[in-house]
Amino acid sequence: MTIRRILIANRGEIAVRIVRTCQRLGIVTVLAASEADLDSQAARLADQTICIGPPKSSASYLSVDAVVGAALAAKVDAIHPGYGFLSENQRLAQACSAVGIIFIGPTEAQLDAVGDKLKARSHALAAGLPVVPGGEVDSVEDARALAEKTGWPILIKAVSGGGGRGMKLVHEPDQLAATIELAMAEAHASFGDPRVYLERYVASGRHVEVQVLGDGENVIHLGTRDCSIQRRYQKLVEEAPAPNLRDGLRADMHCAAITFAKHLEYRGLGTVELLVDCERDTFYFLEMNARIQVEHPVTEAICGLDLVAEQIAVAEGKPLRLTQDDVHLTGHAIECRINAEDWTQDFRPSPGTVSRAVFPLGEGVRVDTHIQTGARVPPFYDSLLAKLIVHGTDRTQALERLRHALAQCVISGVSTNLPMHVELMQQEEFARGGVNTAYFPWFLENRATALRDQRVAKGN
Structure with a gap:
C-alpha cells in the first residue's frame, strides 16, 4: 500500500523532522498536538493540525484513544509515533490494526517481545547473545x-x-x-x-548500540553508535561510529544485532543496545528499542540515508531497498543534545520563552530543532530544544567542527546546557574517544571540586 497521508503522533524536533521527510516524499502530514503545542513549529509546518487534548501527556500524547480518534478523523493511511510517548506501545499498534491504519513501526508481537525487558532478555538468550x-x-x-x-x-x-x-x-x-x-x-x-x-553492574562499561533495519525477512545493520556520555542514564552526546573499538569486537556486535533482529523476524527500524565490558573486552545484550532513536541523525550522517523514509517504505510493505553491501559508512558524526535546563543548578528544567535563537550553518553541520526566536518552551514535556549534529571525514575533523558550531549557537530567554557541551568538548579524555559511562559523572564532580577550590582560594 502507498502511504499518502500520515498522522504524526508526537511533538518537538522529531515531529518537525518527520514533517520535512514527508514533504520531500509528497506525503500529506497531519500533526496530533496538545493544546500547548498548537502554535509550535511542527504545527505551522504540517498540512493540518488536530488538537488531541490538554497539555498533560496522559490526556493527549499518551492517549491511544485520542491519537487513533484523530487519525480516523483525518482519514490518514498511517501513524508515525516518533520516539517516546506511544512509539513502543503495543496497544497503539493493536488499535491501528483494528481500524485499518498502518502503524509505522514493528509488529505487535515484536513490540511485546522487546517491550518487556525480561522477555527481550529471554529472546536474546534464545538467539545466542550474551547477557549481563x-x-x-x-x-x-x-x-x-x-x-x-x-x-x-x-x-x-x-x-x-x-x-x-x-x-x-x-x-x-x-x-x-x-x-x-x-x-x-x-x-x-x-x-x-x-x-x-x-x-x-559493569563499572567500566560503554553504552554502544547497533542500528538495524528489517523488512520481516531481511535485516541489515547501519553501524554502531556510542552513547556513553550520560547523566542519570539520560544520553547527552552520541557519536557514530563508536570510537576506539577493536575491529573484531565491532564485527561481533554487528553480527549479534542482526542475529537478534532475524530471530524476531524484525520489521522496521530498531536499535539493539549493548554494554561493552572494557575490562573483559566483551559485550552484553541490554535491550532493543523498537523505534527511531533521538540519536538517529549521526547514523544518517555516516550512511547518507534518510531513516524516516526507510521506515515509511518498510511500513508500506516494501522489501528493504538496500543490501548490506549497499551500506557504506563514511567519516564520523557527533550529536549534542541541547536541553532547556540549568546545568549549574543540578540540570534544573528551564521553561519559558526563547528571546533569541541562532544556530550554526556550514559544511558538515546539521541542526534538528523545533524552536526559533519567540518560541515557547512549555513545562510539561522533555526539555530537548535542539540537536546539533556534525559530520567530518574523521573524528578529529568532526570534533573540530563541533567546537566551532557550538561557539556559534545562541539561545537566550531560557537556560540551556550549551555551556556544558562547550566545556565537555574541550576535555582531553573525550577528545581521545572511547570514554565509559562513568566519565560524565566524574567530569561533573571534577568540575565542582575545581570550582570549590577556586572559591576557597579567593576567600583566602
Whole structure:
C-alpha cells in the first residue's frame, strides 16, 4: 500500500523532522498536538493540525484513544509515533490494526517481545547473545541471593522501564531492601508495572548500540553508535561510529544485532543496545528499542540515508531497498543534545520563552530543532530544544567542527546546557574517544571540586 497521508503522533524536533521527510516524499502530514503545542513549529509546518487534548501527556500524547480518534478523523493511511510517548506501545499498534491504519513501526508481537525487558532478555538468550549476569527477583531474599551469585555492586532495573526510571545502583547488601522498594515504587508510578530485575553492574562499561533495519525477512545493520556520555542514564552526546573499538569486537556486535533482529523476524527500524565490558573486552545484550532513536541523525550522517523514509517504505510493505553491501559508512558524526535546563543548578528544567535563537550553518553541520526566536518552551514535556549534529571525514575533523558550531549557537530567554557541551568538548579524555559511562559523572564532580577550590582560594 502507498502511504499518502500520515498522522504524526508526537511533538518537538522529531515531529518537525518527520514533517520535512514527508514533504520531500509528497506525503500529506497531519500533526496530533496538545493544546500547548498548537502554535509550535511542527504545527505551522504540517498540512493540518488536530488538537488531541490538554497539555498533560496522559490526556493527549499518551492517549491511544485520542491519537487513533484523530487519525480516523483525518482519514490518514498511517501513524508515525516518533520516539517516546506511544512509539513502543503495543496497544497503539493493536488499535491501528483494528481500524485499518498502518502503524509505522514493528509488529505487535515484536513490540511485546522487546517491550518487556525480561522477555527481550529471554529472546536474546534464545538467539545466542550474551547477557549481563542477573535475573528477575520476587523478594529481597531472592535479590540478595542473586546478588551474592553475580557479585556486587548490582543494578536494579524496571522490567517495563526506560530512560533510567526505576533504575538503581546498589553497592552494599544493607542498602538492598530499601533500594528495591524504592525502585519498585518508581517503576509502578512510571510504567504501571512494579516488577524489577537485577544485573551485575559493569563499572567500566560503554553504552554502544547497533542500528538495524528489517523488512520481516531481511535485516541489515547501519553501524554502531556510542552513547556513553550520560547523566542519570539520560544520553547527552552520541557519536557514530563508536570510537576506539577493536575491529573484531565491532564485527561481533554487528553480527549479534542482526542475529537478534532475524530471530524476531524484525520489521522496521530498531536499535539493539549493548554494554561493552572494557575490562573483559566483551559485550552484553541490554535491550532493543523498537523505534527511531533521538540519536538517529549521526547514523544518517555516516550512511547518507534518510531513516524516516526507510521506515515509511518498510511500513508500506516494501522489501528493504538496500543490501548490506549497499551500506557504506563514511567519516564520523557527533550529536549534542541541547536541553532547556540549568546545568549549574543540578540540570534544573528551564521553561519559558526563547528571546533569541541562532544556530550554526556550514559544511558538515546539521541542526534538528523545533524552536526559533519567540518560541515557547512549555513545562510539561522533555526539555530537548535542539540537536546539533556534525559530520567530518574523521573524528578529529568532526570534533573540530563541533567546537566551532557550538561557539556559534545562541539561545537566550531560557537556560540551556550549551555551556556544558562547550566545556565537555574541550576535555582531553573525550577528545581521545572511547570514554565509559562513568566519565560524565566524574567530569561533573571534577568540575565542582575545581570550582570549590577556586572559591576557597579567593576567600583566602
